[in-house]
Amino acid sequence: MTRSFARRGVLQAAAAIGGSALVAPLGGVARAAGTAQQSWPTRFPLPDGFQPEGIAIGSTPYAYFGSIANGDVYRVSLATGRGSVVSQGLGPDHPVIGLKIDRRQRLLFLCGGTSREIRVADVRTGKLLKTYTVGSGKTMVNDVVLTPRAAWFTDSFKPQLYRLPLDASGQPGDEVETVPLSGDWEQGESFTANGISRTPDGKALILVNAFVDGGSLMWVDPRNGVARRVRIGETKLPNGDGLLLLGTILYVVQQMQNAVDVLRLDHAGRSGESIARITDPRFQIPTTAAAWGDRIYLPNARFDVEPKPDTPYDAVAVDQVKG
Template identity: 45%
Template sequence: MSPKRAGRERIDYDRRKLLKAIPLAGAVAIGSGTASAKPAFPDTIPLPEGFQPEGIVTGRGTTFFVGSRVSGAVYRGDLRTGEGEVFVPAAEDRVAIGLSHDHRSNNLFVSGGETGKGFVYDAKTGESVATYTLTDPGTFVNDVVVTSSAAYFTDSSRPYLYKVPLGPAGQLPEQSEVEEIPLGGDFRSVEGFNTNGIDAPPDGEFLIIVNSSTGLLYKVDPESGDASEIDLGGETVTNGDGILLDCKTLYVVRNENNLIAVVDLESGKEEGEVVCEITDSDFDVPTTIAECGDALYAVNARFGTENPEDAAYTVVRVSKKRRSE
């Protein structure tokens, strides 16, 4: 690996500061008769009051989905307009934690937290098309990623991954085909919350997971569960939650830290370096991220908020771009 840099870049998208720097000449003159248009791709997108979100994923076009960790409801909106509505209604026996979308079948995969289940919805109609029992209730099925051959779910309480194999064009399997894959190799569970976010290249050649408590990243063999720690030169990403792999760049949401760590991975994905951190004045305990073009969209879970059933929740847009190094 290359030597560490003397100082890490932190990209802070404080819009209040940025607005003060905009020249007045760039503003539309009052009385010009030009109506102010609603900006495309707004910087913040409101969610329903009391929604208590956790996971976010983009679908086809500029569609996005956000799940509720308390009700199992799923909200569908448009990143371009910021508008949307509850798409999958709340259900007493369901929660929605991590989300992943299969562009082939247009199915939405949802991890079911303490229910021990994985849910699949039609991303066009909202209809429930499948429910898979991954493990016994009382654990915490946290996140999910869809590859060309399977959907993989993480468990924050047990050192296992759950595999739902997919057929051609994303065809769904029977319950009997669901597999439990033990995590081995370098992976070690500790007391508390363990495996959280997961992502993979489209071909599913390997998986990447993060352990929230230790802050360690792992490259995982999707067949055997053998995990190799990704060497970050002694650094960690504690409170790591949702992750997003973009070619050789890995974005790691560090929820309680209110930032997104940007990790440059070497070609073999065995080593990496935290090169900068993205922050934003609108971050309020973000948990997961999705991407659209050059932008990342982080959902604010606002853990610890008083009266969460009445609180306001948002999705925050930030740029993926950073200074060339």
């Protein structure tokens, strides 16, 4: 897979001289989010033709990106913006959509999209350790969140979650459990569930539902799949994709809007309020987000262009919102 090193220099130079994010507080005036205090790049290229969607950052300053094009996983040093493929994909029929890295920095949990696959890879060697096939018919394994005892995966085409149990050392079990969604959950005719996060108290899950009332958040009881709508006032999330929870602050990536809506949740994750919206001229349909230091990193999926082997892709960083 080729990379444009000339493009890397252009992007990093551009990041150094401009392209600041705008953070619009609720009812306030947009302000420029400063990035000058850090020397690390705020924009860096991904491989040409990569088609990124998910991002994961663990306890070290490296970001992992999954490829829709062929299922590769690409690791980037946040300090330099340079990277390489660390896990070879299985081809275009086996994409990687969402992904997460465990807290021990040993395992990558990969969402296989319409392949119906959940994969677990070794972080150090890139070797696929386990592959599970879930769902039936029209299934899309979209996003994943890790809890102390399980990895939870969303299915965008079916009203259900997939629970992969983890033992005390974080190793995955042999079987995946399907957990039907009920309660306030309503399934659209096609794409419905997207991003997933834990609640601030860690007792439940939060999901994006792209169908209910034009885009909503759902609080889900992991014991039985019962969903209750999160009360967020008049805020709509029609293009809600990846979720990132930092304390009680929830970042909701609104991909086609080229924006990130920022909410402050209560401790249980049952209600919240909008506190800011992040926009940035460098956004090109960002899909997911991960944090390091005081920054948020997002891949630009560029869903508005026809993907080709030489289509350029990149990732950008913006400052976190101070809650």
